[in-house]
């Protein structure tokens with residue numbers, strides 16, 4: 001959260017162990033390129049909403065082994081003093097290219113790239129994956145919920161159920177990127193400038209022992225009032241007590257809403273709406289909470305529930321139905337003994353798991369006429385489709401799925417955030433990021449956006465990228481065949 005947080009040791013031990021080996025073998029300054037990608041979209045969604053970059057920037061800004069870090073490593077490892085001294089003076093001097101927070105991203109394409117010395121690339125793997133994996137997952141879950149909620153206000157209520165403090169705070173921020181409007185978490189509000197929003201708990205009513213006294217007391221201490229009406233009996237006691245207090249207080253309060261937190265919310269919301277309207281409170285909103293997610297909300301919408309404001313906690317902040325995104329960080333190119341960059345691959349028996357070697361760029365291809373998405377086109381970093389009149393896009397594994405695209409615009413997805421250790425990215429605020437996210441999502445065809453069984457968005461390789469991959473697979477195959485032990 002705080003800019004002064006030093007998370008340098010927030011890395012897996014094996015990263016520093018590899019750094020020690022590179023250092024001993026005088027390879028620490030070899031140039032390398034690593035890329036982050038995930039293999040499968042979460043929740044069966046048609047896209048993911050990228051988040052995590054702000055925390056990565058805060059992490060990189062504070063990346064430094066402190067004296068106490070060095071003392072700790074000296075105590076628990078057998079690292080030679082020369083390596084510990086190297087760590088003491090370690091400074092991140094690499095280049096990071098990344099999607100922007102709020103970008104829609106897809107499986108099997110690089111969403112972040114780190115280029116620098118072998119050592120610096122290796123050290124940052126764990127923290128970068130930690131931040132991108134969690135925040136992208138939450139932003140995507142939030143976006144699914146936003147899809148079914150339409151334009152209704154959507155509040156994040158999850159802090160009490162989040163996987164500890166940092167997840168609550170950064171998860172809330174990610175939920176805002178995914179389309180939530182406000183949070184109940186006051187620290188997240190202060191830290192990121194998120195609007196804070198809140199009603200009251202059942203304990204307020206229990207403290208007074210009845211709805212009327214509790215609402216009355218609340219109304220005497222707050223102008224804007226949303227009363228939680230389900231503690232004892234929503235229709236017999238909760239709503240009538242809220243109306244009585246509102247009538248008595250008149251203009252002294254803004255009777256903004258009532259909140260339902262249990263029972264059949266389709267039935268109750270319709271009945272409560274009738275009662276409020278009948279009493280003349282047609283502008284008073286009905287809030288709903290209680291284990292909501294995109295499925296229950298879609299169902300409530302289908303039942304024409306009269307709910308105006310949605311509070312969602314557990315299911316968004318914990319990404320309840322899928323606990324991890326599974327993004328990985330893979331080496332794609334490294335300097336050899338002769339100072340030449342060689343592309344690297346990770347082979348797998350499963351074609352989908354074979355990594356795509358080489359430093360790459362992802363181009364978002366859109367139709368010039370309507371700005372709508374045609375697909376993503378992965379090229380080697382030195383290719384630029386903007387120089388071409390038409391591009392041939394084909395599926396990397398099923399090459400018979402292909403198309404030729406003309407009259408297109410191509411926007412690079414990976415933008416430079418750090419150049420040689422220097423932050424060159426002008427960071428937008430969270431409100432700007434969520435506006436951007438909304439705009440990017442709108443550029444996707446609705447077929448990719450629906451939350452149930454969406455169409456698969458094309459993520460294709462350029463011919464050069466594909467040829468490079470095939471050549472390297474061939475080389476690895478030859479190498480494996482000639483091994484004799």
Ligand SMILES: Nc1ncnc2c1ncn2[C@@H]1O[C@H](COP(=O)(O)OP(=O)(O)OP(=O)(O)O)[C@@H](O)[C@H]1O
Pocket residue numbers: 261262263264265266267289290291292296299300303
């Ligand atoms: N009309 C409805 N259609 C679909 N789902 C609903 C409807 N009304 C409520 N739900 C959802 O059904 C679930 C009901 O949860 P639960 O069994 O805890 O019932 P409850 O009435 O809230 O009881 P409790 O008082 O113990 O909280 C919640 O996830 C809620 O959001």
Ligand SMILES: O=P(O)(O)OC[C@H]1O[C@H](OP(=O)(O)OP(=O)(O)O)[C@H](O)[C@@H]1O
Pocket residue numbers: 157158160161200201202203261289290291292311312313314315
């Ligand atoms: O259900 P979620 O989506 O996670 O939303 C947050 C929940 O947290 C509160 O319940 P809790 O029982 O913790 O406290 P309460 O006494 O205020 O009802 C609130 O009433 C919601 O039901």
Ligand SMILES: O=C(O)c1cccnc1
Pocket residue numbers: 157158184197198199200259289311313
């Ligand atoms: O303000 C609320 O209504 C609220 C806050 C946190 C959790 N549940 C509800």
